Amino acid sequence: MSKMKQKIKNMIYNASKDAYDKGTLPSSDFPEIEVEEPKTGSHGDFSTNISMIMASIQKMPPRKIAEAIIKNIKDPDGILDKTEIAGPGFVNFFLNKYSWHPVLRKIHDQDALYGSSNIGEGKKIQIEFVSANPTGPLHVGHGRGAAVGDSVANILLFCGYNVKKEYYVNDSGRQINTLGRSVFLRYKELFGADVQFPEDCYQGDYIRNLSKKVRAEKVRNDNGDKLLLMSEEEAITYCAHFAAKNILSEIKEDLESFGVVFDRWYSEQSLFDSGKVDRVINDFRKQNIIFEDNGALWFRTKDFGDEKNRVVVRSNGLTTYFASDIAYHQDKFDRGFEKIIDVWGADHHGYIPRISAAIEASGHTRDKFNVILIQLVNLLRNGEPVAMSTRSGEFVTLRDVISEVGSDAARFIFLTRHYESALDFDLELAKKKTNDNPVYYVQYVHARISSIVRKAQESGIGDITWNDAAISRLNEPEEVQLIKIMSRYPEIVRCSAENMEPHRITYYLMSLASAFHSYYNKHRVLTDEAELTFGRLYLVIAVKKIIRNGLALLGVSAPEKM
RNA sequence: GCGCCUGUAGCUCAGUUGGAUAGAGCAACGGACUUCUAAUCCGUAGGUCGCAGGUUCGAAUCCUGCCAGGCGUACCA
Numbered sequence: 051m052s053k054m055k056q057k058i059k060n061m062i063y064n065a066s067k068d069a070y071d072k073g074t075l076p077s078s079d080f081p082e083i084e085v086e087e088p089k090t091g092s093h094g095d096f097s098t099n100i101s102m103i104m105a106s107i108q109k110m111p112p113r114k115i116a117e118a119i120i121k122n123i124k125d126p127d128g129i130l131d132k133t134e135i136a137g138p139g140f141v142n143f144f145l146n147k148y149s150w151h152p153v154l155r156k157i158h159d160q161d162a163l164y165g166s167s168n169i170g171e172g173k174k175i176q177i178e179f180v181s182a183n184p185t186g187p188l189h190v191g192h193g194r195g196a197a198v199g200d201s202v203a204n205i206l207l208f209c210g211y212n213v214k215k216e217y218y219v220n221d222s223g224r225q226i227n228t229l230g231r232s233v234f235l236r237y238k239e240l241f242g243a244d245v246q247f248p249e250d251c252y253q254g255d256y257i258r259n260l261s262k263k264v265r266a267e268k269v270r271n272d273n274g275d276k277l278l279l280m281s282e283e284e285a286i287t288y289c290a291h292f293a294a295k296n297i298l299s300e301i302k303e304d305l306e307s308f309g310v311v312f313d314r315w316y317s318e319q320s321l322f323d324s325g326k327v328d329r330v331i332n333d334f335r336k337q338n339i340i341f342e343d344n345g346a347l348w349f350r351t352k353d354f355g356d357e358k359n360r361v362v363v364r365s366n367g368l369t370t371y372f373a374s375d376i377a378y379h380q381d382k383f384d385r386g387f388e389k390i391i392d393v394w395g396a397d398h399h400g401y402i403p404r405i406s407a408a409i410e411a412s413g414h415t416r417d418k419f420n421v422i423l424i425q426l427v428n429l430l431r432n433g434e435p436v437a438m439s440t441r442s443g444e445f446v447t448l449r450d451v452i453s454e455v456g457s458d459a460a461r462f463i464f465l466t467r468h469y470e471s472a473l474d475f476d477l478e479l480a481k482k483k484t485n486d487n488p489v490y491y492v493q494y495v496h497a498r499i500s501s502i503v504r505k506a507q508e509s510g511i512g513d514i515t516w517n518d519a520a521i522s523r524l525n526e527p528e529e530v531q532l533i534k535i536m537s538r539y540p541e542i543v544r545c546s547a548e549n550m551e552p553h554r555i556t557y558y559l560m561s562l563a564s565a566f567h568s569y570y571n572k573h574r575v576l577t578d579e580a581e582l583t584f585g586r587l588y589l590v591i592a593v594k595k596i597i598r599n600g601l602a603l604l605g606v607s608a609p610e611k612m
Numbered sequence: 613g614c615g616c617c618u619g620u621a622g623c624u625c626a627g628u629u630g631g632a633u634a635g636a637g638c639a640a641c642g643g644a645c646u647u648c649u650a651a652u653c654c655g656u657a658g659g660u661c662g663c664a665g666g667u668u669c670g671a672a673u674c675c676u677g678c679c680a681g682g683c684g685u686a687c688c689a
Contacts (some may be wrong), residue, residue: 062664086628099631102669112669137632138669183689225689348685357685364687371689394662399616402686425617428684467625471618472682479638483651486624486638490651502648538628545628557626560636571644588614612651 052537054153054534057129057363058096058143059083065122067098074118077107087538092135094142095534101139114138129226133459146527150533154518156308157536157592166545166601170211174386177203179422180305181218184298185229188252190427190475191395193308196448197464197605198424199393200310201552204603208546214313214387214420218378221294223371228252229297230290234277236261237289241275260293267292287354304449307607308457320372325378330412331362334376339411353508354407366498376408383409389418396423396470413503424469430476455480462489465604469535488556489606492563492597497612499566499594502575504588509576520585528569529589535562537597543603552604559600566593 060081069075081103084281090267101115108115123133134142156162157269179199182192193337200215205214220226227351232251236258239245268276277285280330295490298315305311311593321327334340344531345365347370354357383391399421406416429436429446436446451460459480466475469484490493506514539558546554575586598608 066650086631086687088632089628091632093632097632102631105669140632220689223689253627342688348687361687366687368687370687395685396617398689432664471625474624476624479642485651488637491637494649494651498649498652503647507686510681519687541628549629550643553626554628557636560626564636570648574648576648612649 052541054129054145054149054537055085055096057127058085058098061123061125061143062098062100062119062141064124066104067120068122068124069118070284071221072122074107074121074372075104075110075115079107080104080105088142092307093136093140095145096143098141098143099139101141105139115139116141123526124246133302139389147530148522150389150530150537151521151524153533153537154521154588156590158516159597160601161595164595166208166210167540167541167544167547168210169544169547170206170209171209172212173207173388174214174385175211175389175391176214176216176382177206177391178216178218178382180301180310182301183220183225184294184301186251187256188301188304188419190429190446190448191424192357192452193428193460194464194469194473195393195395195424196305196308196310197461198422198469198552201420201461201465201555202391202393202447202550202585203410204548204605205396205543205547205552205555208603209544211547214593216314216316217312218316220318220324220371221298222317222374224368226290226294227286227295230286230288232257233289233293234282234286235265237285240265241278244254256297257293257525260296260604261289263296264289264292300554302453304447307452308448309461316378317380321374321381326381327374330377330380331373334411337411341440349404349407349411350576352405354403354410356403356407360404371403372408375405376412379405379409380412383412383414385417389420391420391423391575396425399423420550422469424551425472426465428472428474430474432478433476435475451475451477458493459487459489461605462492462556463487465552468551470555488560488563490612492559492601493609494612495566496565496572496594496597496601496608497610499590499597500610502590503587504595505576506583511583511611513589514587516588516593517581520581524586524589525581526569526573527572528565528572529586532565532569532589532593534564536592537595539600555600555603557573559597559604562596562600566590 062085063080066075066080067078070078070457071346082099083098083100085096085098088094097514101112101119104110104115105112113135116139119141120133120135123130127149129143129146131146136142160166177199180188180192180196188196203213228251234244235247235251264277264380273579277288280288327365331340334349338350340347340362342348346361347363348359349361349362360372361370362376363369379390392405402421406419409419410416454477461482463475479486481487482577485491523535542554542558546552573586575583577583577586601608
């Protein structure tokens, strides 16, 4: 909470108490005081609804209570201009314009840490995101998950959590086998074999490229046709490993160019190799949480609120993904994470009750498990849908998008919506350098201020530090407005962390940018008066710092020049 | 059928966790560059918050029931 808000709260509390002591208010049972910032300026800088809440307790009409409170308000620091009663009984507080100035000092002092907090109290928290199967390149949908996951991680870190980012690699199971089969068939084609390429194999061109890479790899030792001499099973396994490794390193590259770096890449196969999957299945069998029916092993997810029980080992002896997921999520808690976040595509939402069940069965409460469901991304070009079908292999990859519109624009656009609503991503729009495209609108503020600072330095103005006389010159309504907006930043960040909603920061930055651009157009920073210039530089540098900090949380750069 | 998400200005979306007269951008119209970056700004216009009830001082927000769209509902991943 902002310092200012806390001050107002204290004033209200003390005033209520004084009113009770004097007998104006009959009850000392005060509800929690809520102070908010009204959206319309005519309702003051802060406002409280306390008298409406108190009405039933005090058995008095709200406006009477408001009167009693206002009469007892004390303002030793002189921050108030006036107070008033409005509407059904709101008490509105109008602050003296000078009372906002200390916010600027705080921004300069805390610098890159302005807006940070310790609400996380160092709690170990893990966020797992992207986790795309290494069977093909990342596409735009994965990009949205990456942008959201990475940004949430940044925000939580900024708020005092001990955050680890993880990518779960599905490097085992059927789809990896299919990958190997797809590559091997294309490989055979390279040697003139006439193959009927099955529909359930991966269709994309990248499979052909991989088969060529397999051949090239082998060519160092022999004619490149070595795989044809192996058993089919051996060859497929070889291709599978080769291809998965290759694709995974491409995925890693793509993510890095998108500014996303993981702390750990966790292999699904390792859960089998270390025996963790077997162990958890055995444990749960003993506890009768897993039972046998019709030759398959079932998890009693229904007992934990799921709509039906789920298979963990099929009657053919193969485990389902759910089996390794149980072990994986148990392992997350075993590693000491107090809270885990999974970022999934919304089409996986049916999976939540299953994993929740597994977590509860492992002895953890389900409130420690959070899922962020990312809704669909519709890729458009000039308003027309771009074909995207993984089946035919015709999809626009994240790599394509980044190279076309840039990482900054892509990340920002992914974060301009709440992740719970579907997003239209228009490639042409993302490249536009107008107000249609808010990325540049925000970055432009940073570049403009950088330019002003450069000019100031050229004219010999040295370090900009707090100076009472200079700061007191900041009286223009647009200046006070800017400071007020800046004072809200820490609360925005906190809110964004609590709800795991990066878009709140995106919107905040747009409104700060808007206020700055207005100010810039109306007033000059570099004036003939040294003192005024100094004060205004102090102001705009504060804006610059917040823009930089906020963009950093979104994973977007803050350019000095544009 | 059941479950999850969505429904706010012509379009794309916010909405401080229940507050006062519901806000931005785009598109439309009219203005502002000899001055720190016009990738900007200022102004006008635009609304039955899907519909109907309910909860209370007060509802876009909470509860119920409908309507519409998307997704999911495998011994698939």
